[in-house]
Amino acid sequence: MTATDTPGxxxxxxxxxxxxxxxxxxxxxxEISELPGVSSVKAxxxxxxxTVVSAAPLDEEAVRAAVDEAGFELVATV
Numbered sequence: 914m915t916a917t918d919t920p921g922x923x924x925x926x927x928x929x930x931x932x933x934x935x936x937x938x939x940x941x942x943x944e945i946s947e948l949p950g951v952s953s954v955k956a957x958x959x960x961x962x963x964t965v966v967s968a969a970p971l972d973e974e975a976v977r978a979a980v981d982e983a984g985f986e987l988v989a990t991v
Contacts (some may be wrong), residue, residue: 922952924966926991929980932958937985944979962991 929941938956941963945954953966963980965971973990980987 921968922966923968923970924964925971925976927963927965927976927980928961928988928991929956929963929985930961930988931985932956932961934958940983941980941985944983945976948975948979961988 932938932941935958938958941956942954945951945956945963945965948967948971950968950971951965952968954963956963965976973987977987
């Protein structure tokens with residue numbers, strides 16, 4: 914689930930359903946990027962995967978709430 918990119922950062926990949934375009938990617942990325950400690954978010958509509966780099970592991974419920982706020986559904990942590 915997590916891998917270290919740089920010292921002190923954690924990378925997590927989430928599966929999100931319903932993203933179909935660049936606007937969807939932007940909406941999901943925007944909401945998740947507002948979570949404390951998040952330094953990078955990359956959403957890919959084609960695969961439904963959202964890669965998040967943060968200072969520490971994120972609370973999955975916080976990520977779920979951010980994805981819900983964007984209008985999509987967090988399906989799983991990859």
